[in-house]
Amino acid sequence: MEALKQELKSKIIEVLNLEDITVADINDEDALFGDGLGLDSIDALELIVMLDKDYGIKLVDPKEGKTIFKSIEVMADYIAKNRVK
């Protein structure tokens, strides 16, 4: 699980072009949206694409993202339970 969390942090920084943010800057429990990393709605769509592309998880309802993308901790847990690749 720890490796997956680190992997997710790296992917998020790369996919969302988070300049000047490193893996070490993101805590597992930090909010990804709002006051946390300050991600926006387009970022949420990019994360949905990332789930599909890298883990084979297709979100049928984009609103699910609100729960799944709460934090690295929650996201990693969801991916570990639902990934098909």
Added chain:
Amino acid sequence: MTVNKNYIHSFCTIQKNTVFLNGEVVFTTEENSFADFSKKVYKHFEINYPKFFKMDNLSKLAFLGAELLLTAADENSAENNTALVFANKSSSLDTDVKYQSSISDSEDYYPSPAVFVYTLPNICLGEISIKHQLKSENSFFIFADYEPEFMENYCNILLENQKADRVLCGWVEYYNEEYKAFLCLVDKKGETEHNHEQLKKLYNK
């Protein structure tokens, strides 16, 4: 219609790894890509706007030019009714091509929402408007070449009809690592008269 004189308050040009402000070189570097060059400009002018790094190259180019002109002007003015009138030749083709390549393989079909949102040229106007809190007139035109006569007329109409207190206008062209931005901030005060001869001269400087 009697047109009062308008003036070029300030202007900037960005091309070939160099930034000119009012005709003077204010930053130059040697980089192999626009991505590296634009990042150095961002850092050099101490711009703090993380969303910059999510923009496509056309928006980055327009944003940097606008930043140089509007940030200085905003410090001296409470006015925020600044219209934006931009034009270029290649529209958003650079990003369109990138997006197309990302969806051309049906076996590897993962269209990027973050790239897709930049597949219109006028998105760069939105980025500038968001940054500077502009709720003003804005237009983006596609021309084969820079058209100073059109820019002069369009700016004059906006100012004379009180659609704007000032206009940020010019050329923002980006395609395949070839780029040029030439932006002018036009208002009713200044020393350099705003007319097409002057615009042509400054564009070609």
